[in-house]
Amino acid sequence: MRSTKQEIKEQFKAKELKLTPQRCAIYEMLTARTDHPTAEDIYRTVKRAYPMISQNTVYYTLSALKKAGLISEVNLGHEHARFDANMDRHHHLVCVSCQEINDVYDEALNRLSVSAAKERQYTILGHRVEFFGYCKRCRDKGKASL
Amino acid sequence: MRSTKQEIKEQFKAKELKLTPQRCAIYEMLTARTDHPTAEDIYRTVKRAYPMISQNTVYYTLSALKKAGLISEVNLGHEHARFDANMDRHHHLVCVSCQEINDVYDEALNRLSVSAAKERQYTILGHRVEFFGYCKRCRDKGKASL
């Protein structure tokens, strides 16, 4: 669900982030996608609208947005870090073949806990669940090649 | 639980891995630790016994051991990949401050499933659960500095 310019302006204001065209473009693009792009993907996409933008700006902006809690960095064993503007509580389902990421919403998964013993050793802040397997496309492709 | 030289020899034989002193040292060291070292950690440690060993050998060996299913690569948002010779089913608990990794054994966590809808789209192979929080040491340190 893509954020509007006005929504972005308000969110940035609330987080005391200066509003620049580059930032706006990066965040707007991230809110419009659900595929968890890499920094490089983001750079290439935003470059179409802002040809002079530098990779540095992309990295700096992603870092600022992350610190502000507007986006999250996702690390699921992919080669490069991926970014997600969906801050609703969710988990992930990753294709081990094409690396596609699918979001998983499930209240039961949000309520997991570790053993009492571990709870005493750690102050638990949260948890993540990552399912992995073959997406429909890759599964079918596999069958075809047998 | 450190593997003995004899055990390693048998395991390598079973997996059709050639047994070399460097490999043996790398795998033996990994089985003796539970802290999920990085490739660099492994390199520095094994270098003490084999000063001429190259980083390349470490990476090549880790890759071979991983392919053979004797170790696993763990990616929990740390800066670098980490390696684990503990192939028993388990999950992880990570300190967000010092990055320490703690193993979690819990049958209930092994039985999670995604929704029926997702099951139709994906062929699920497995899942991982990662808890994060502050370990006892970092929690106490935090209190001290307040």
Added chain:
DNA sequence: GAATAAATTAGGATTGGTTCCTATTGTAGT
């Protein structure tokens, strides 16, 4: 226990994502 074929190793070169540095530009508040 040598000979052979194939895999492993060491070392150096290379890659490529990410970070660092700095002058310039742009933003928000006064």
Added chain:
DNA sequence: ACTACAATAGGAACCAATCCTAATTTATTC
């Protein structure tokens, strides 16, 4: 408009991981 300060562009630097090659070493066969 003016000011203080943060963001940007561009390039240089960094460094874990990969690639390349020749020399060794391993496991197997005779």
